[in-house]
Amino acid sequence: MSEVIVVTSGKGGVGKTTTSAAFATGLAMRGHKTVVVDFDVGLRNLDLIMGCERRVVFDIINVIQGEANLKQALIKDKRVENLSILPASQTRDKDALTKEGVEKILNELRETFDYIVCDSPAGIERGAHLALYFADKAIVVTNPEVSSVRDSDRILGVLASRSKRAEDGRPPVKEQLLLTRYDAARVERGEMLKVEDVQEILAIPLLGIIPESQSVLSASNQGVPVILEDNSTAGKAYADAVSRFLGEDVPHRFVSPEKKGLFSRLFRGAA
Amino acid sequence: MSLLDFFRSKRSTTTAAVARDRLQIVLAHERISRDGDDFLPRLQKELLEVISRYVAVDQNAAVVKLDRGDDVSTLEIEIELPMPTAEQSRATRVAL
Numbered sequence: 001m002s003e004v005i006v007v008t009s010g011k012g013g014v015g016k017t018t019t020s021a022a023f024a025t026g027l028a029m030r031g032h033k034t035v036v037v038d039f040d041v042g043l044r045n046l047d048l049i050m051g052c053e054r055r056v057v058f059d060i061i062n063v064i065q066g067e068a069n070l071k072q073a074l075i076k077d078k079r080v081e082n083l084s085i086l087p088a089s090q091t092r093d094k095d096a097l098t099k100e101g102v103e104k105i106l107n108e109l110r111e112t113f114d115y116i117v118c119d120s121p122a123g124i125e126r127g128a129h130l131a132l133y134f135a136d137k138a139i140v141v142t143n144p145e146v147s148s149v150r151d152s153d154r155i156l157g158v159l160a161s162r163s164k165r166a167e168d169g170r171p172p173v174k175e176q177l178l179l180t181r182y183d184a185a186r187v188e189r190g191e192m193l194k195v196e197d198v199q200e201i202l203a204i205p206l207l208g209i210i211p212e213s214q215s216v217l218s219a220s221n222q223g224v225p226v227i228l229e230d231n232s233t234a235g236k237a238y239a240d241a242v243s244r245f246l247g248e249d250v251p252h253r254f255v256s257p258e259k260k261g262l263f264s265r266l267f268r269g270a271a
Numbered sequence: 272m273s274l275l276d277f278f279r280s281k282r283s284t285t286t287a288a289v290a291r292d293r294l295q296i297v298l299a300h301e302r303i304s305r306d307g308d309d310f311l312p313r314l315q316k317e318l319l320e321v322i323s324r325y326v327a328v329d330q331n332a333a334v335v336k337l338d339r340g341d342d343v344s345t346l347e348i349e350i351e352l353p354m355p356t357a358e359q360s361r362a363t364r365v366a367l
Contacts, residue, residue: 146290153298190285197291201298 002110005117006135006173008159010151012122014143015180018216020119021049022227022235023139026242028083029227032114035074037105038088039131040121041097047087050077051223061089064101070108079228084113094127102130124158133164137174139207143181144193152177152202176207178241183212185257195255208241210234211254300339311335318348326352 007020017040024036038046041061047053052075058068063086070086077083086105089096109116120131132138138159142152159173160166166173179195186192199206215232219225227242229235233254240250315335322328332351338344 146294149294150298150301153301157302187287190287193287193290197287201291201294 002114002116003136004106004110004134005115005137005139006120006132007117007139007141008120008128008132008155009141009148010122010124010128010155011143011148014141014148015210015216016122016141017045017049017119018220018226019139019141019178019180019210019238020046020117021225022238023242023245024115024117025077025080025083025225026227026239027115027117027245028077028080030242030246031082033082033112034115034117035084035086035109035113036117036119037086037109038119039097039127040119041088041092041094041127042090043121044088044090046085046119047075048223049220050085050225052077052085052087053223056087059087059089060105061092061096063105064096064098070105094121094125097127097130099130099133103134106134124154128155129158129162132159132173133162135159135163135173136165137176139176139178140202140204141178141180142198142202144179144183144187144195144198146193149193149198149201156202156204175204176245177202177204178207178210180210181212182209182254184255188257195252206252207244208237209252209255210237210241296339300344311337315348319350322350328352 005023007016007023009016017038020036024034028034036046036050037060038044039060040046044059047056055075058073060073062068063070063073073086075085075087077085086109106116118131118135121127132155140152140155142148156175159175163173165171177199179198182195183192187194195206195209211233213226213232213234215229216226216234219229219232219235226232226235227238237254240253243250315333319328319330319333323330328350332353334347334349336345336347336349338347
């Protein structure tokens with residue numbers, strides 16, 4: 001039984017593509033056949049984050065318009081088995097995405113893959129709506145910041161009223177919160193919304209907290225999903241979130257600031 | 272509680288607490304009107320229609336203000352009624 005997971009947020013720049021790449025990679029590493037689909041037509045970026053930008057030949061729009069078949073457009077990841085990428089088109093615009101076309105592709109992907117991770121574009125327009133429309137589960141990526149929380153709330157409204165599950169009267173899309181760019185030290189100083197505050201406001205289960213981490217940028221620089229960076233706190237937090245997603249009971253880490261020893265205090269600049 | 276914390280607690284609320292409170296208020300209102308369409312423009316239009324049956328009013332001289340509060344929200348509609356002389360001109364306020 002395959003599952004369609006949308007990674008969405010409303011607001012741009014909060015970490016949807018980083019999360020899609022990390023999450024899909026994590027699911028594949030756990031042995032599940034996984035495909036990650038870029039829905040950001042016209043502003044393709046998942047290929048860069050996944051490090052396969054030079055291997056893109058066909059894209060989702062080519063498949064929708066019958067110019068290529070799905071097999072030709074899928075890119076197999078070179079590092080992780082069971083992982084494929086379906087890139088977005090860089091030249092067309094979002095109007096080329098049709099509900100029928102997306103449905104046909106997802107149904108075909110369901111035959112091969114256990115998990116279909118849909119990387120949503122920002123906003124609530126066509127691309128974002130189609131990315132979430134067929135979803136079974138939603139990962140709502142939110143930063144601890146007012147505009148991001150508000151936009152996440154808006155997207156939760158769209159999921160509840162305009163998804164296919166809602167329209168068909170089936171059980172609702174299962175929504176889970178992923179709080180990213182969390183800075184525990186700033187939270188402790190009262191400069192940043194606490195995880196409890198965000199969770200209380202959005203009122204959905206917490207899938208994970210991804211700490212603010214320099215390794216996210218360095219991973220994207222190199223086209224490596226951050227979950228593959230073993231020494232990165234963000235990578236570890238994503239691995240935990242994947243475990244939770246698969247039903248394991250894993251405690252949340254990186255919620256309180258790292259206790260600095262005398263040594264690291266003395267050599268703060270060097271760390 | 273350390274001595275430092277004692278002095279800290281005297282400080283004004285943190286910006287994170289302000290953010291939380293603002294979000295709670297704005298989202299409570301947005302969730303209510305999420306599925307209903309925005310009625311304010313229609314309300315303004317219909318009020319002007321009613322008033323213009325009795326007095327000549329400038330369609331552009333209506334100001335609609337909404338202040339969303341925690342417990343009470345106020346809707347303030349101000350329509351300027353043109354009078355023969357400038358001295359007599361005054362505004363009518365309708366508070367809902």
